[in-house]
Amino acid sequence: MESFADIQNLIKADVEKTNQVLIQHLSSDVALINQMSGYIINAGGKRLRPLLLLLCARASNYQGNHHYLMAVVIELIHTATLLHDDIVDESHSRRGKETANEVWGNAASVLVGDFLYSRAFEMMVEPDSMQIMRILSKATNEIAQGEVLQLLNCQNAALTEAEYYQVIERKTAVLFQAATQIGGILSEVDAAQEQALRAYGLHLGNAFQIIDDVLDYQSDADTMGKEVGDDLSEGKATLPMIYALKNASPKDRQLLEEAINNADNSKIEQVIDILQSVNAFDYTHKQAQKSADLAKQSLDSLQDSKYKEALILLCDLSLQRKS
16 A cells, blocks of 8 residues: 555445445435535545544454444534634635635534534434543544634744644544544454554644644645645744744744734745744654654554554655645
């Protein structure tokens, strides 16, 4: 295996079944919900989080059917957070398409996001596992806390790396962690293997988000499906910026501080030049690599299989991605 497509082909039957379950459970007798759900489903995306759950279930030799439902639950929670995020961030595009709030307005997006959350909670009782319900309810709550933390940290040029990691772990990594841990719980692995899968998800989620924050400065609108410098225009101090603020000259630091404190990306080219001059992107990539390496190490106790190989490959692909 060498590519993400190879991984998808490895569990093609599981992915197709999960997509069927997703479409089935998004059905509603409310026309607007069906319209928006169809729009969201067709918006693209790799559906990495449900894929992780499916892979972890197979890697730990799961033989049942609940992994389809739980993968859909993970995807519904993730999609609900995106709907609400786009409203908070006043985003106009995602994955190269207009956001739902741009098409239908904020009110409809909030309410359909609530529908997705509630449908996810309706589905998560199916395996009759209090442990799974506890993990998912806690993860959902932590995601909400992460979003509030990020909102509070906007236009704060004094944000520290420790505070940045608090945000990304709650905002992003916690759902990766829930997906991989639940894959093990469904398979009834022992406590050590469950914790190993949980750690894998946490570290992979961190690596994924760190690279996402680099791409906001280094990619392009056509590739990312959103505008370059969106984080800066929202006043978000991500890891490249935090590093640059500590290492730039006083003059350059002042420009960066003003950009963050005023949520101003009008000087985005100068900002990128400063980040490059202090090797902020190299530093950030190294931190992502550390997280990816920790994710790989977490899988050491897992029995060798083609599914384990796929999980390891995902660590490398998360560092190489362009969108």
